[in-house]
Amino acid sequence: MNEILEIIESDPKIGAKEIATLTGSTEAEVASNIKEMERAGIIRKYKTVINWEKAGEEYVYAIIEIKVVLHSRTGYDAIAERLARFDEVRSVRLISGDHDLSLTVRGKSMKEVAFFVAEKIATLEQVQGTVTHFVLRTFKEDGDILFEREQSERLPVSP
């Protein structure tokens, strides 16, 4: 099962037939394993990584650190879930250290992101303070290296 996951994690478009060849099992077996893992929520979804910049869409990303004042009973969940509902917010994490929550926010411009933070996040009752870090360049995302990688020059024929 984990063998299948390892294969589709880096290549979600690969078909059951090909996975069967690579793992030495049958196509039907692979297909039913995948179905099972989808049902169990082990495979959550198949995502596409897009270079929007190349597609002519300019996005600005910022990491927002938030200090939270906890209201009794509701804990961090209430504020985190509330923040997660915004389309602009791409990720929400509870973190240790100086701040409590870390968000990734995406917008069309720095101005748009700044206004979003000022108007929608900083104004929330539980939010005591925010720090906004604009992303200048991403080098690695979700395990994918985004810069030119070194190519090893192997000899074409060697013993």
Add this chain to the structure above:
Amino acid sequence: MPGKHISEVVKSIPPSGIRKFFDLVLGMDDIISLGVGEPDFITPWHVREACIYSLEKGLTSYTSNNGLLELRELLSQYISSEYQVGYNPDNELLVTTGVSEATDLAFRAITNPGDEVIIPEPCYVSYVPGVVFSCGKPVRVPTYQEDDFRVTADQIERNITDRTKALVLSYPNNPTGAVMGRKDLEDIADVVNEHDLIVISDEVYDRLTYNGTHTCFASLPGMRDRTILLNGFSKSHAMTGLRIGYAAGDGEIIGAMTKIHQYTMLCAPITAQVGAIEALKNGDGEMRKMVREYDRRRRLIVGGLNKMGLDCFEPKGAFYAFPSIKTTGLTSEEFAGGLLKEEKVAVVPGDVFGECGAGYLRCSYATSREELSEALGRIERFVDSI
């Protein structure tokens, strides 16, 4: 006419068949090469990082002839936990500049002029010349697909004379991908014992064993002191160019090898030794990941070759498929040459690795799945065109 000054021993070795093919491939563009005897993975970053840091610290000196003590201690622990054979890091382990050097040292340390060394073929291209350079006599023993390219105890016994000194075993095998079962090796161990032989066991592909476990020859009862165990980091940790290997064995033999090593090589490069330490300490996860990927490619290429009608024995180790091309009516060289010219796929003719490899090709699957699939398509087209 400086040529006339070259020694008869060196002259007696024919030019390397690999080299000949290499020259053909060189200068051609857009080749997909299945001719490569090294991993396509780059040395894991944590290993490279350790090497870089050692350079920053200024670790650029000689090391002790035997290699850094920390490395020998780690090797001793590693062999003991993996194969339950104990070697004293002080005098039973020697760190070498690649397994190639260790192989050369082993031949030179034990061979008197005229001593015979039994070498099962097809095999890695260095053993026969290595024995000849040591003024020994290589005795080639062919292995066959019917026997899963395993040499049998019986075959070895039939080739033993009163000059036989040693036997080379190299499993998992380059170029066939054959592995030996424990029973096969036990039978050989009996012959080795009976005839008082030394075994040079090149186990550089030991970690690249699929669906099964590798048996270390030295781990068999009574074989530790008769075996010169050779291994390295090139294949398991994708460190070919760093040139780092080792020999383990009885103290007297390792001592003799060290004597040659100290006057010729002095020591293995320190940067590579530091990398090997890092690989042994923290390299297991990445190594296993690479092996899993090789296993997938192995199924891909073996399945693909069989499907197009090239009978391919199932390799259980290393990263080579060794399909038979006998049904095509072409020789290995004609097939490999034609494939290169017509479809720009490089493979190595099987007879480069010994006469009994005639009618076979060595196809390395240490290349990406995309390239493998593309190469398989081209090979099929070539086969159909014959």
